[in-house]
Amino acid sequence: MSASVQDSVISISGLTKTYPGSSHPALDHLNLEVARGRIFGLLGPNGAGKTTTISIVCTLLRPDTGRVEVLGQSVPAAAAAIRHAIGLVPQEIALYPTLTIRENLTYFARVLGVDKDLRAARIATCLDLVGLTDMAQRRIDRCSGGMKRRANLAVGILHEPQILLLDEPTVGIDAQSRNLILEQLREFNRQGMTLLYTTHYMREAEEICDEIAIIDAGRVIAQGAPHQLIAGNPACENLEDIFLALTGKALRE
Amino acid sequence: MHLLTHIRKELLLLSRDRAGLLVLFVMPVLLVLVLTLVQDNVFRATGETTTRSLFVNLDEGSFGVDLARGLNATGMLELVEAFAGEKVDLERARQAVFRGDYQFAIVVPADFSATLAAAAESAARATLRGDTVEINPGELRLFFDPAVRGVYRTAVSSSVQRGVISLAMASRSTALMGLLRVDLQESIDEQLQPYGAAGLVRIELPVLADNWLEQPLIELREESAAPEKFPTMPTSVQQNVPAWTLFGMFFIVIPLAGTMIRERQDSTLTRLLTMPVSIVGLLGGKVFAYLLICLLQFALMLLVGRYLLPLLGTPQFDVGLPSGPAGRGRSPWRPVVSDCWWGVVARSFDQAAIFWSGFCGHCRCSGGVMVPVYRCRR
Numbered sequence: 001m002s003a004s005v006q007d008s009v010i011s012i013s014g015l016t017k018t019y020p021g022s023s024h025p026a027l028d029h030l031n032l033e034v035a036r037g038r039i040f041g042l043l044g045p046n047g048a049g050k051t052t053t054i055s056i057v058c059t060l061l062r063p064d065t066g067r068v069e070v071l072g073q074s075v076p077a078a079a080a081a082i083r084h085a086i087g088l089v090p091q092e093i094a095l096y097p098t099l100t101i102r103e104n105l106t107y108f109a110r111v112l113g114v115d116k117d118l119r120a121a122r123i124a125t126c127l128d129l130v131g132l133t134d135m136a137q138r139r140i141d142r143c144s145g146g147m148k149r150r151a152n153l154a155v156g157i158l159h160e161p162q163i164l165l166l167d168e169p170t171v172g173i174d175a176q177s178r179n180l181i182l183e184q185l186r187e188f189n190r191q192g193m194t195l196l197y198t199t200h201y202m203r204e205a206e207e208i209c210d211e212i213a214i215i216d217a218g219r220v221i222a223q224g225a226p227h228q229l230i231a232g233n234p235a236c237e238n239l240e241d242i243f244l245a246l247t248g249k250a251l252r253e
Numbered sequence: 254m255h256l257l258t259h260i261r262k263e264l265l266l267l268s269r270d271r272a273g274l275l276v277l278f279v280m281p282v283l284l285v286l287v288l289t290l291v292q293d294n295v296f297r298a299t300g301e302t303t304t305r306s307l308f309v310n311l312d313e314g315s316f317g318v319d320l321a322r323g324l325n326a327t328g329m330l331e332l333v334e335a336f337a338g339e340k341v342d343l344e345r346a347r348q349a350v351f352r353g354d355y356q357f358a359i360v361v362p363a364d365f366s367a368t369l370a371a372a373a374e375s376a377a378r379a380t381l382r383g384d385t386v387e388i389n390p391g392e393l394r395l396f397f398d399p400a401v402r403g404v405y406r407t408a409v410s411s412s413v414q415r416g417v418i419s420l421a422m423a424s425r426s427t428a429l430m431g432l433l434r435v436d437l438q439e440s441i442d443e444q445l446q447p448y449g450a451a452g453l454v455r456i457e458l459p460v461l462a463d464n465w466l467e468q469p470l471i472e473l474r475e476e477s478a479a480p481e482k483f484p485t486m487p488t489s490v491q492q493n494v495p496a497w498t499l500f501g502m503f504f505i506v507i508p509l510a511g512t513m514i515r516e517r518q519d520s521t522l523t524r525l526l527t528m529p530v531s532i533v534g535l536l537g538g539k540v541f542a543y544l545l546i547c548l549l550q551f552a553l554m555l556l557v558g559r560y561l562l563p564l565l566g567t568p569q570f571d572v573g574l575p576s577g578p579a580g581r582g583r584s585p586w587r588p589v590v591s592d593c594w595w596g597v598v599a600r601s602f603d604q605a606a607i608f609w610s611g612f613c614g615h616c617r618c619s620g621g622v623m624v625p626v627y628r629c630r631r
Contacts, residue, residue, distance in 0.1 A: 092519050098269035
């Protein structure tokens, strides 16, 4: 089920971006609509343009051409307003390793402008949501990989963003932590948050996403609900088969 | 702009960075202590106090004694003539200087007074005859430690030279006066001979006062360019405390540029840039936090100069005295902002360290910290 333009929270059309010195565009007239309240998966091989797309949506990069709107506001013109409305969970553990989990959350909550009176409660809620209440005083560099990932996620939702952008949030962690994080993402979504999500784990995407776009060479090559995509390709049993069928088996990098 | 939030975060990060704190606070203190004490020895050895020099007097006459008295009177040299009550001989003096126990040894050879008197008389005789003066001068010897710097050697040598010239002048004058009286007497007797009055007139030249050469006709007055309230000689403390305090401020490149590089590498900066935060606020937080650190560092260095160094035997640091360019109100903004710049430019810790060391080297050389101000290009 594709979203109509009216309830799109992210609307991208004709987006192109070529990095200086590169002969190939990272994004080549990309079109994408992400509907409100969805978990939208962005899949693609390495170098397909997933991170570039997310970087433009979260106002880090300026597009060469094309139109990008987030909650009806244009990127990059309305960057300041958009930054209040989005949360980013980068692939790296973007936290200060020598600070505790609570100190990290407190710092980012202040930066995000979370009201002083509500700050402590909001931090407590986030810690509870990611299951780190008992570990709040632990320094990041003394946390396990799973705890770091969850702390990384907690920072992304501190200011209760309408849209959460996740760049491979479950990479490099054990099955238990991954399961917990996916549960949390579902919970955020149930509370009304829209999630734009990139991953290399096809099964994970199939399990959690309402809608998926597979991109390659900066273009969308397939889009739809996971079950629709599978149903539309009788030769494929699952999303991974479709992915390999569409993007090929040759190594990209 | 969340400036206070960023400042608080930077200070919190720094408080967890033990290596950074060591570099910021312990390293400059060590530099101040070690270099001040080293330079203090140099100051003491090269002018702040008198130089102890060996004096080997092998002369039987009065010249050696007079020279020793004259040199001691200059206040620049303190002559040592005996080791444990035993008169220093030539070989022991040479060895003591070579070992570095003393920097100089002045040797007056045997019969030097007689040699000098003979040379002076010979010169006076030639002068009265109108002949070209050709004499065999006496030879004083000055041994010096090879490690002694040229300028210092020249200063001591000049001091000895002055004493020697004075005594040589006296010798010449005495010889000249003696011969002049004889010459005049002979000439007068010759003139009076036809009248049978030879020998009736006795020529007596006035006796010169003992100290006639000690009273200079021209005096060179040495004055410090500093106002009266300042001491004439700089001290190692006044030199080093401000200089190494400034140098220490540049150490902040390690934690400061380090946090910036780390923020870039672990995507914390990326995350921050997707938040409603301004770059000015972000950088401002770092600048103000590290400015505070610089001020703390500065206070620590002043305390070291004021209270710790005097315990180790150096003069006390006086905040009111001139302290070289480093101490003249150099603002800690400069190192903080420049280190911030290295953090922005450098892509890795290695780069930041290389930039920093090069930059510090440049600052030390061009800023008058390690090189005297008069050598600096303006």
